[in-house]
Amino acid sequence: MDFQPIERAADAFQRPVSPDRIQAVCRRVFGRDARSAVELGLGAYNSTYRVTVEGRERPVVVRFAPEPAAQFGSERELMRNEYATVPYLAVIAPLMPRVIAADWSHELIGRDYLVQTFLDGVPAPEGLGDYPRTARTTFFRQMGEIARSVHSVRGPAFGPVAGGGHASWSEAVLAALEGIASDLDRCALDAADVRKAAVLAAERRAVLDEIIEPRLLTGDLWTVNVMIARGAPEPVITGVLDLDRTSWGDPAADWTIRMASAKRDERVAFWDGYGEPAGGDAATWRSLIYEVRHLGAVRLERHRLGNHDGVGHSYEAVAKVLSELT
Structure with missing residues (x-):
């Protein structure tokens, strides 16, 4: 897999995700391997990757929440809050990414993650x-x-x-x-x-x-x-x-x-x-x-x-x- 992370300081809040964990997520969600994963750097909270998957024409976005111990109490489980909000955002549904999978089990990695469609633009x-x-x-x-x-x-x-x-x-x-x-x-x-x-x-x-x-x-x-x-x-x-x-x-x-x-x-x-x-x-x-x-x-x-x-x-x-x- 072509893996392109963002180089960050060792003590940076956003923690990297290893290629093998991204590969494991893709195999769980799609039953296929990832061909590439490019970390996206606009956000300052989650760790976000644009991922291309074998057999899929369009890339997807895989977002990993911070480790639970690193989250402030006032910001706890924000990704779960976002997921719970999706049914209420129908008023702007054409503008929103679609959730393909959500996993709070921590079986593959000790962090919540979401897989979503990739937005053009x-x-x-x-x-x-x-x-x-x-x-x-x-x-x-x-x-x-x-x-x-x-x-x-x-x-x-x-x-x-x-x-x-x-x-x-x-x-x-x-x-x-x-x-x-x-x-x-x-x-x-x-x-x-x-x-x-x-x-x-x-x-x-x-x-x-x-x-x-x-x-x-x-x-x-x-x-x-x-x-x-x-x-x-x-x-x-x-x-x-x-x-x-x-x-x-x-x-x-x-x-x-x-x-x-x-x-x-x-x-x-x-x-x-x-x-x-x-x-x-x-x-x-x-x-x-x-x-x-x-x-x-x-x-x-x-x-x-x-x-x-x-x-x-x-x-x-x-x-x-x-x-x-x-």
Whole structure:
């Protein structure tokens, strides 16, 4: 088998998978050998390979979750969460990869893995640079339409799709903040600012509980998880992938909404596809709580990736948000 891994530092979070394990997966799923496996490097969590299999015209994608012991509590079993979300993503099914096989048994390798169809196109972080900024409004308008479709899906409870669920939105938000704080403790990072936000959220939980209907949140939909058509006259979204952080909650809490609101550039076209966001004092206060949650998760990711300067900057960012909350 032609095997092309990405060379990583010995202490990198993403751990390689040996050729013989990839071969074993292909024999289990397809009853055939793999001819090649090329590691794909866009993601920073799972280990992902484009694999060609004997007798199959198109390649497949094989994704391996991190070893269980390496996962943060707030990010535990994300791949299983993604798999549980598939039935709720019918609204964007033409854009999603199809799951060929999922294996949580750890019989072949001590990690969860998914085998999925390969999406055509170019990763948006690579392809958008081929277009002038004025042409990218089309892309962000499509992003808004996709997010609106996902947010239209109603759920049974609040919290991660594969989780047990919370009866109220405040319970889900407080649990998420505490989960992040506990992970920061585990990493020997100061979590006092995240816990301060949790205290403020608990004091005004009635404002959080104005959100009474759980809606599906993408969790991580932005350019890094989108494919666009190759060589099109304007950027056209052809695929959406890696929605492993999905949950039920307030659409305003979604990472997508946070990123769409971050700058006044071509991304403002997002709102043409999505619709105007909710306004008012309550929505503004909730958005600040959500921002601390996002920044806490970003701090954990930066720590995981060895970005020590970025970890430090996250404390400054949270302090600014807390000053607006208090």
